[in-house]
Structure formats: C-alpha cells, structure tokens
Amino acid sequence: MKAVFTFSLMTLRMLFRKRTLWGILLVILLALAGIAAVPSFDVSNQGRFVLDFGLFGIEVGALLLALGLAANLYPRDRETRTLMPLIAVPLSRWQYLLGRFFGAALIQAAALLVTCLGLMLILLFHKLPIPGDLLPATLLIIVEGWFLLSTVFFFSFFTSPPLNWPLTTMLFIVSQMSVSEFVGILPSAPGLMRAVRMLLPHADVFHIKDPIAHGFEIEPVYFLIAIFYGLCYSAFMLSVALAVFRGRDLK
Amino acid sequence: MADVHPIQVIDLSKQFPRKKGLGTVQAVSGVSFNVQQGEIVGFIGHNGAGKTTTIKCILGLLKLSEGKISLWGGAPADSKIRKRIGYIPENPDYDDSFTPMEYLSMFASMRGLSGVDEDWMKLLKRVGLARWETTGIRQFSKGMRQRMSLAIALQSNPDLLIMDEPTGGLDPIARKEFREIIIEENRRGASVFLSSHILSDVETICNRAVILAGGKLMAEGSMEDLLGEEHLYRITVVSRKTGEEVEETIPEADLQNRIDALRRDNLPIVKVEMALKSLEDVFLAATGKDSQ
Amino acid sequence: MRWLACSLALFIVFSVGSGCRTDYDIADVAPEEHLESEDHHDHDHDHEHENEHEHSIDEEMEEAHAEGPSGHVHGAGERNHGTQWFFNQPWAAPFIWGKLFRDALTFLFLAVGIFLVTRRRRKI
Structure with missing residues (x-):
C-alpha cells in the first residue's frame, strides 16, 4: 500500500499545481456568492434559498471537480507516455488506478470543504443561521463526488475526455431517477430497464439539501448508512474500471 | 536450468485488431529467444519489425496472443520479479510539474527503496543531470528526458535492464556515455536487453544479437557467430552502362567464381580487397535488404 | 476460479x-403511516386565518407561492402541504x-x- 500512498501524493501534488482545480473552485465560489446575492422575500426564506441552492451548487461543483480533475488523467498519461515507466515497473494496474483515484479524491474533498466554508461565510455575512447538519451534508456530497470520480475513471478507460463529460453527466442525472421514472424512459422493455437500473446507483441517497434547508433533523445513522453506500458503490465502480483497465493493451 | 534465464521468450505471437475494418494485424509471429544471465543482448530490426511490441509483451504491458514469456522462470506480472527490472521506454516522458529529484524520491518510495536525496544526487550526476536536479522537467530536452529515464531505470540497481531505443536522438557524446553506463551495469552483474536502430552501438557493446524483421525472428546468436570467421572480399568493377565504379561484397568461397564470371563478361576489375563484415551486413543479409 | x-x-x-x-x-x-403522515400534521387552519391581519406583506407573498390548500408555509422542521415528494x-x-x-x-x-x-x- 506504500506505493499507492506515494502515488496518491504524487497525483495530489500534480493536480494541486494545475490551473483546472483553481478555476473550478473559483467558479463554484462565485456561483455561491451569486446565489446569496439574489434578493429574497424575507430573512427565513432567504436562508432556505441560500442553503438549498448553495448545497445544490456544491453538488454540481462535485461533478465539475470530478470531471475536471480526472477525465484527462489516464488519457494524458497514455498520450504523453508517462504511463509506461509507471506501469512497466513500480506499479501494478490496480495500484496506478487507486493512486490516481485517492489523489484526486483527496483534492476534490478538500476543494468541496472549501466551498462549504465559503457557503458558511456567505450565511454569516447575510446574518443567516448556519444549520448543524451543513457539514455532514457536505460530507455526503463529498462521498457523492467520489462516486462521480470513480465513474469518470471508469469511462476514461475506454472513451476520450470530450465523451467522458456527457456520459458521466448523463449517469449523474439518470442515477437521480426512481425505478419507475427510469422504466418510463423505455416502457416497452420494463424488464431490461429494471435490470439496468439495478446496477445504477441511487444518488438520491446523498440528497439532503431539502431537509437541511427546511430545518428537518436527520438521524445520524442515516449519514453513516449513506456514506457506507456511497463508498461501496465507488468501490464497485472502481473495480469495474479496473477490470476494463486490466483487459487493455498498453500499446 | 534453462528456465531461469532473465528473459525467456517461447513462440511469442501478438496480433492487434486493425484500426479500420475487421481482422487483425500480426505484429509478432512465433518469436523465440532468451537472454542469459550477465549478457548484453542487442535486439535489432527495422521500423515496425515488432521490437517494441515484443518488449511490451515481456513487461506485461501487452497480452500475448500465443506463446509464453518467463522472467527468471516467473510471470512478468509478478511484482517481485518486476522489482528486479529497470526499464527505459522509447521516447520517455514524465509529468512536467515535477523536478528530477522529486521524481526519483517518489519512484524510490513506490519501489520501496531506502535511498536518500544524496544517493539520488549521485545518480543524477552519473547520468549527466547534476546541475538540473531542481529544474522542472518541462524545461528538459529529449536527450535530458532520456537521461532522466536512465536514472529512474538504474535507481534500484536492477538485475535486468530492458532498454527500448535508449540512445535514439542523442548526440554522439551522450551516446558514448550511455554505452559506458550500460557496460558498467553489466559489469555490476545486470543482464541487458537493448533494442536499438544504431547497429554500431549494438556491435560495440553486445555479446549477442537477436534480429527481427516483419515480426519474425531472422537471426540470433553471439556476435562472433553472426559476424562469422569467414572472410569477405570487396570487388570493385567498372560498370559497362554508366562507366562508374561499382562495389560488390562476396564471401571468400565465392571469390574465384565471381572473378572468373566478371572476366568472361569482359568487365574491368579495378581492385579486390578484403572487407570486414559488420553487423549492418549481417542485418541486411538477414532481413533480405541487401539484394541491391 | x-x-x-x-x-x-x-x-x-x-x-x-x-x-x-x-x-x-x-x-x-x-407503509401507510408514512404516506398519511401529512394528515397527521394537519391542523386547524381557521385559527391561523383568524390571525391573518397579523401577517406581513412578505408572508402574504410567501403564501401565494407556497403549495398546499391554504397557500401558506410552515416554520422550520414542519411539513408543508403537498410536499409528500419531499418525504x-x-x-x-x-x-x-x-x-x-x-x-x-x-x-x-x-x-x-x-x-x-x-x-x-x-x-x-
């Protein structure tokens, strides 16, 4: 695991030095500031509005970060041939994948925590209350971001980055749908659609912006189950990505 | 024991799917050879002969279509075996945002090596990058990236060095330095498998050579066997058509017959001299490119 | 394997x-109790309407946008009408x-x- 740890740090340092991270982070923070600038009817409603759309903004930010950080990692490694000396000698393919994933996941998590802090500052600036579940909600979004990151890695092993963006975004949207909504896309083949939906994640598990915005209490055990679900699904997605990667010839 | 060679390739075949249309392209076909302990083996062939494909099969980067490859009797995918290998890829590249020192430190950690910065400084000095240890790789020329690649390959004192065109694009001085390092590593006990276009390099430092053409093994043997003890002679005659002098190299056994034939044709023989057989002659003869 | x-x-x-x-x-x-939970939260709207004169202009606008039969929004942590999807x-x-x-x-x-x-x- 030391090799994975070192390679994760290497990935983290590399991504930290790229402009992509800072660009996306700036866009999210500007969007959050923009949400707070929208005039609202009263103080209590503005609080809901800022929290609801703020958390939604952070969630979209998780998607942007996943794509911006990871969509080009493997294709670029192949194109520039930096992959060869890594895979040929010190690293196995699973170590390469995990190293890249953990590096990107750490930096994505740090960036999302910064956006959460940004949202808190905006709430404070507008003298709005900060709900206690805001940080746990951000943690759930971070886990959702890791699931998206694993999806980006999966697609990156057999598609180009321009195709990775719409595919991951499509999966992100589809995974929000209930089973009946999903079957409704192709009602003539309900069995097939049900089977496909079975393997797709249920991203609604990570959505707690509504209850937080409306002041509902969420049981701590739910956070634990949702985080466990997200981590397990990410592991599944990474294993499928690894299966694809292991089957590939590195010409 | 035959199966403990650092590299043993048995009936290796590799096909790739065609980029356009159906079917496959046969990149390597039925190739067998081995690299014995302590040898420097040259791997030569023209562009597209299948050298890089073979090397990538040896390193486990490509799946074999047929055949078997063993490294010290084990599978190339075995991590313990891979730790004993140093590899220089063709046209190596590294992440631009790091310096050589950072790269060496990270590779050392990934390999589980216990070296410190001073060790890596010595290594960089050895490959000619002493002044560049904290310079971003983005500023490196192709030759400097090759040196960087050599440093990474040598970092673990490997038992087997696999080099794919390591001196391609280097100036003569750098090529000489590379050759010297390869010889030093061999003296240390490392076996070397060197793929190169530069036949003079192979002829100078290799004990044996494997010649590949069209994905097939054309010749294999020690330098003495390939270059042979048979003397070659170069006959210079004046062409009847152009009036210019034309040279022809032939083995000693055929010399008299050829002179007789030229005399019968009334072609004026300018001179007959002994010619030294080079690896280039062997390569051209083996790959069928000497018909002209 | x-x-x-x-x-x-x-x-x-x-x-x-x-x-x-x-x-x-x-x-x-x-289960039924989950689906019907909106009814459990039902309460006397007449009482609220009696105090309608106390509502601010903002609250009236808010009610106009709110879902539910009476067109008003409840406080934090309370269910609003017509928001079963939410639960x-x-x-x-x-x-x-x-x-x-x-x-x-x-x-x-x-x-x-x-x-x-x-x-x-x-x-x-």
Missing part, C-alpha cells in the same frame, strides 16, 4: 433479484435503510469479486 464467478452470479440473483422497485420507489413501498426520499424513509445497507454490501462483495477474478485472469 469458476466457483467464484458462479457464486458471484448466484449472489447477485438472490440479493438484488427481488427487484429494486420494492427497494427504492418509496412511494410504492412506504419520499431516503433520508425520510427509515424502512428502506436496511435495504440500502444490504445493497451497499452487495456492491462491496461485487467489487472484491471483480478485483480478484480480473487479477487472476491478468496473471495468466
């Missing part, structure tokens, strides 16, 4: 074969948390299985 692949397939069939419709379409599988999400449906946990374990098992099977194939 064939036994592993077979057991993996069987595990998938038995664990998720019961149909995920019953797992996550909360509106379909929710048909996993966070509000403890009766599916066990299934969520089971699915997580299924995906974890699949991940480990795929990792081991593909590693075996790669070595050959």
